[in-house]
Amino acid sequence: MKKITFRDSIRWNKESFMLFKKTPNQSLMLSLAYLFIFMLLPSMPMIQIFSIASILIWPVFLVFAVNFYKTHDKNKEEKFIAVFEKIKPRLPTLLTLGFICLIYAGMVTMVLNSEMQGFIQISEKNNELLTVMNNFVPMIGKLILLLLPLLMATWFSPMLIVYNNYSLFKAIKSSIAGCLMYIFPLGLSWFIFSTIAILFMLSCGLLIGSLASFFPAIGPSLMGAIIFFALLVITSVMFAFQYISYRDIFKSARSY
Numbered sequence: 113m114k115k116i117t118f119r120d121s122i123r124w125n126k127e128s129f130m131l132f133k134k135t136p137n138q139s140l141m142l143s144l145a146y147l148f149i150f151m152l153l154p155s156m157p158m159i160q161i162f163s164i165a166s167i168l169i170w171p172v173f174l175v176f177a178v179n180f181y182k183t184h185d186k187n188k189e190e191k192f193i194a195v196f197e198k199i200k201p202r203l204p205t206l207l208t209l210g211f212i213c214l215i216y217a218g219m220v221t222m223v224l225n226s227e228m229q230g231f232i233q234i235s236e237k238n239n240e241l242l243t244v245m246n247n248f249v250p251m252i253g254k255l256i257l258l259l260l261p262l263l264m265a266t267w268f269s270p271m272l273i274v275y276n277n278y279s280l281f282k283a284i285k286s287s288i289a290g291c292l293m294y295i296f297p298l299g300l301s302w303f304i305f306s307t308i309a310i311l312f313m314l315s316c317g318l319l320i321g322s323l324a325s326f327f328p329a330i331g332p333s334l335m336g337a338i339i340f341f342a343l344l345v346i347t348s349v350m351f352a353f354q355y356i357s358y359r360d361i362f363k364s365a366r367s368y
């Protein structure tokens with residue numbers, strides 16, 4: 113692992129946006145595929161079983177997404193089949209990682225199930241925003257704290273499994289170690305990224321509000337379209353940030 117400074121936190125965000133700017137159309141298509149597979153399909157009533165499959169294959173998709181930015185960062189082109197052949201020998205390990213994510217997510221759901229049900233009942237019976245938020249914020253805080261170990265364990269591990277040929281538990285251990293060793297630069301990067309994302313969404317909201325005042329009929333449709341576009345951009349930049357942080361933190365580790 114190489115030494116990372118706070119100045120690198122700013123550079124990570126800048127390079128993430130530059131990578132997105134380098135391939136905007138392909139990046140948006142990648143984000144669209146991600147949202148379709150991992151958000152839209154699992155929410156459909158008839159195929160909710162896909163939510164289980166989506167968690168299992170999530171590490172595989174993540175490697176494809178990171179590899180996309182890896183090749184463009186190095187000004188190379190790589191076909192889908194070539195990427196799959198690279199991943200194929202490590203596919204069982206990636207799926208095992210996905211299974212661990214599934215088990216952990218199930219445990220978190222069981223822990224928070226009663227609070228989630230209580231929040232749903234309160235939100236249905238109470239129209240006061242303050243009351244709803246007073247119950248929502250603590251629940252989200254607990255959810256973030258419970259999911260933080262999973263985030264640290266999987267932030268780098270799929271790439272370490274494929275590119276560095278690490279075993280499953282070595283990859284998880286190294287991913288957690290990398291996050292803990294560089295928690296302040298990573299945290300600052302996340303803070304900058306989140307702030308920019310929030311400002312971007314607020315700007316979109318102001319734009320929609322201005323346009324809706326002139327064209328009330330298209331206001332709701334326009335709001336949905338712009339928010340969805342903003343979500344695509346944010347997802348794309350997040351994948352680029354994940355690649356860049358992996359590249360810099362594990363630069364000295366042997367890769368394949």
